[in-house]
Amino acid sequence: MTDQAYNFAYLDEQTKRMIRRAILKALAIPGYQVPFASREMPMPYGWGTGGVQVTAACLTPEDRLKVIDQGSDDTTNAVSIRKFFQRTAGVAITEKTAEATLIQTRHRIPETALTQGQILVYQVPIPEPLRFIEPRETETRKMHELEEYGLMHVKLYEDIARHGQIATSYAYPVRVEGRYVMDPSPIPKFDNPKLGGNAAIQLFGAGREQRIYALPPYTDVVSLDFDDHPFTATKADHGCNICGSIHSYLDEVITDDQGGRIFVCSDTDFCAERQQGTAA
Amino acid sequence: MNIALTGGFADPARDAAHAFRAVTEAMARPGMILTVTGANPPRISAAAGITLLTLCDTTTPLHLAGATDTAELRDWIAFHIGAPLVTAEKAAFALGDWRSLQPIDRFPQGLPDYPDRSATLIVEMESLSNQGPRLTGPGIQHHAHLSLPETAAFRANAALFPLGLDFILTSGDQLAALPRTSRVEDN
Ligand SMILES: [Zn+2]
Numbered sequence: 001m002t003d004q005a006y007n008f009a010y011l012d013e014q015t016k017r018m019i020r021r022a023i024l025k026a027l028a029i030p031g032y033q034v035p036f037a038s039r040e041m042p043m044p045y046g047w048g049t050g051g052v053q054v055t056a057a058c059l060t061p062e063d064r065l066k067v068i069d070q071g072s073d074d075t076t077n078a079v080s081i082r083k084f085f086q087r088t089a090g091v092a093i094t095e096k097t098a099e100a101t102l103i104q105t106r107h108r109i110p111e112t113a114l115t116q117g118q119i120l121v122y123q124v125p126i127p128e129p130l131r132f133i134e135p136r137e138t139e140t141r142k143m144h145e146l147e148e149y150g151l152m153h154v155k156l157y158e159d160i161a162r163h164g165q166i167a168t169s170y171a172y173p174v175r176v177e178g179r180y181v182m183d184p185s186p187i188p189k190f191d192n193p194k195l196g197g198n199a200a201i202q203l204f205g206a207g208r209e210q211r212i213y214a215l216p217p218y219t220d221v222v223s224l225d226f227d228d229h230p231f232t233a234t235k236a237d238h239g240c241n242i243c244g245s246i247h248s249y250l251d252e253v254i255t256d257d258q259g260g261r262i263f264v265c266s267d268t269d270f271c272a273e274r275q276q277g278t279a280a
Numbered sequence: 281m282n283i284a285l286t287g288g289f290a291d292p293a294r295d296a297a298h299a300f301r302a303v304t305e306a307m308a309r310p311g312m313i314l315t316v317t318g319a320n321p322p323r324i325s326a327a328a329g330i331t332l333l334t335l336c337d338t339t340t341p342l343h344l345a346g347a348t349d350t351a352e353l354r355d356w357i358a359f360h361i362g363a364p365l366v367t368a369e370k371a372a373f374a375l376g377d378w379r380s381l382q383p384i385d386r387f388p389q390g391l392p393d394y395p396d397r398s399a400t401l402i403v404e405m406e407s408l409s410n411q412g413p414r415l416t417g418p419g420i421q422h423h424a425h426l427s428l429p430e431t432a433a434f435r436a437n438a439a440l441f442p443l444g445l446d447f448i449l450t451s452g453d454q455l456a457a458l459p460r461t462s463r464v465e466d467n
Contacts, residue, residue, distance in 0.1 A: 013293060
């Protein structure tokens with residue numbers, strides 16, 4: 001049931017057109033951050049207002065929406081965004097990755113391979129991968145223009161000198177089609193290999209920073225690395241204590257106050273599907 | 281009834297949502313041909329009119345090239361869209377057949393630090409099919425084919441990357457797209 005007090009998917013049509021134009025240019029220039037005029041949304045910035053605006057611009061009444069936060073459909077953040085679009089767009093919702101037509105995510109890529117016809121929308125806190133080495137927007141924009149990515153490599157190499165390996169484990173930077181260096185949002189680097197060659201459309205929205213960027217399907221995406229220290233998509237060296245998967249990204253969960261702990265899939269839908277498959 | 285007042289979206293928010301999703305799929309998957317519905321503009325294809333309704337408004341300078349620049353279409357755009365009509369050099373969007381859009385290097389190609397500030401050309405075609413020049417690049421798993429009007433101009437455009445124009449090709453109720461990233465080769 002759509003709340004008639006709102007336009008479809010909350011945003012007014014002129015705002016949606018502005019966001020839609022930004023999305024198309026983002027798809028035409030993979031990895032490049034397109035500025036857009038972010039709107040006030042009825043939720044705080046930390047709650048993924050950039051992703052919410054991109055989702056609002058893409059949704060059709062026939063969509064089946066899935067919202068995940070760190071792999072889970074049940075966090076407060078995921079539930080409130082899902083309810084927001086149920087109320088304002090009347091869309092169907094699902095927790096099953098395979099059944100969703102549009103998935104909004106914070107900090108994970110689903111384990112189940114995405115397919116043609118699906119759109120994955122990322123909530124992005126800091127879209128600029130060069131921000132921590134250069135705080136000035138005018139300078140980082142110039143660095144992207146001139147492909148001045150040497151300092152980025154220096155930072156990663158300092159990690160190796162200090163820790164014996166690249167310590168960056170989230171928001172691990174990638175190079176898109178050999179051109180733009182891009183922040184994949186704070187996904188674990190375990191998820192980086194799923195960014196490239198993906199059958200789905202991937203859209204990234206940063207509300208506070210007012211940027212939209214994109215990866216079309218089957219785009220070439222390479223995690224930055226070095227010949228003597230190649231990129232590795234690491235995860236906890238365990239299997240899931242619930243479904244037994246040895247291939248999924250795991251969360252460490254404290255089970256009691258005696259320090260007991262187990263490892264479980266971060267992707268709750270993937271884990272549940274595997275449990276049902278095992279039970280059947 | 282004045283023709284300018286008819287032929288827009290009956291349900292603007294939902295019609296535009298459907299149309300945008302089709303344009304998004306087209307731009308994300310060069311060569312894919314999609315069908316759109318919901319509007320009936322005068323003297324241009326439904327797909328071109330729907331694209332204008334979905335993406336253009338008072339903030340997007342629009343160039344009408346050649347035979348598309350009619351009084352009927354100007355009135356329709358003024359009523360439904362409100363886009364200021366401009367010369368090619370100032371256009372964010374342009375509409376015309378391939379011949380009347382020439383030479384395409386007069387349209388804004390983006391700036392080195394803002395390559396997104398480039399024009400999108402809506403190219404009216406006699407027909408669209410998956411026969412013709414071979415496409416590879418982002419959005420295409422192996423390769424695709426699309427009935428482009430030529431190859432040389434698109435190759436020159438792709439060589440400007442990350443600058444360059446992006447194209448939406450329209451015919452009847454069908455559309456396809458060619459972003460600047462597509463590598464175009466004679467079949
Ligand atoms: Zn599991």
